[in-house]
Amino acid sequence: MWCSRLYLIGIMLLGTSVLYAQKTDRDYLRSGNKLYNDSLFVKAEVDYRKALEINPKSADAMFNLGNSLLMQQKGKEAMEQFEAAARMEKDKEKLAHIYHNMGVILQSSKQLPQCIEAYKQALRNNPKDDETRYNLVLAQKQLKDQQQQQQNQDQQKDQKQDQKQDEKEKNKDQQDQQQQQQNQNQQNQQQNKDEMSKENAEQLLKAAMQDEKDVQDKVKKQMQVSGKKLEKDW
Secondary structure (H helix, E strand, C coil): CCCCCCCCCCCCCCCCCCCCCCCCHHHHHHHHHHHHHCCCHHHHHHHHHHHHHHCCCCHHHHHHHHHHHHCCCCHHHHHHHHHHHHHHCCCHHHHHHHHHHHHHHHHHCCCHHHHHHHHHHHHHHCCCCHHHHHHHHHHHHHHHHHHHHHHHHHHHHHHHHHHHHHHHHHHHHHHHHHHHHHHHHHHHHHHHHHHHHHHHHHHHHHHHHHHHHHHHHHHHHHHHHHCCCCCCCC
């Protein structure tokens, strides 16, 4: 399991004089942090939003609001707050915390290339952060495993496509062979018909010739019996 610990930016008391009549953004940040540490994330969110109403450019309020939203399983909204805080924050250590928490969200949603870049950004701002370095190494391994899995799936898909293509070509060859056989059968049938027609014609001709010969023979026989003789007509 990857490490899901989030950083929370604490607010230090910068002075001893506090105006109780009107709370400042720092007052809401402090009360929000206390509520957050007590796992009262919804109430902490309210105080962080009040801090932002007073000071819309407070990167601390944006960051801690993002944390409270994340603990409520509102990752998309939390990421928006972290991105806004990263644009406002100048302190490198705080920036490292922001990018670390962004990496946690991206890692949990399997957006590994973006997650790796977020962890790298965190380490650029704080190279000594071993927890971020551990998360980075783990994310890189997860990405490698994911790519290997995708490659295996692509290979299996290609193999299935090749098999389908082979089956398609095999079926086509079979269809071609069947068509050729059918054509050959038709040719043979036609040839047989032609041969039968020729044979019938020859038989009919022979029969006709035989009939004619029989008739001639019969006439000659009758003439011989009657003793008649054909005379030339002058």
